Amino acid sequence: MSHKKLFAGSEIMVLAVKSILEVNNIPYIIRDDIDSAITAGFGSADKAVHVFVEEIELEKAKQLLLENDIAE
Template identity: 60%
Template sequence: MENHVELFVGTPTTALAVKNILEQNNIEFVERNDINSAIAAGFGMADKATHIFVEQDVLEAAKELLAKNDLYND
């Protein structure tokens, strides 16, 4: 994930919408779900614990797509 930057952090439900938009526009992403990690470790759940990362060179395009859909949370 060396060239990836965080695009989004939020709930799993909202992250699903973000991922759908990125997939529809052929933008590759990496998802990190801290909720699943916390549950597996026995820590319970954390709010806003789904992170979406994209490569640096598509960051601005991805931000614009999410902003058009009221999903970008700077």
């Protein structure tokens, strides 16, 4: 099972992406570099929360984001 990056952005935008994926039953993984950086004592970078989906769901997920006016 290979995962590909679907989206990277702010925590608020990722909440919208998660909602769309959940409504459409698309499993996802969140990697929060902001939280990791704060825990490690570093600053945070822009677009530091990443959403990954399984490769077979990637095109469907991208289309759903386009339909909902969410772009990276």
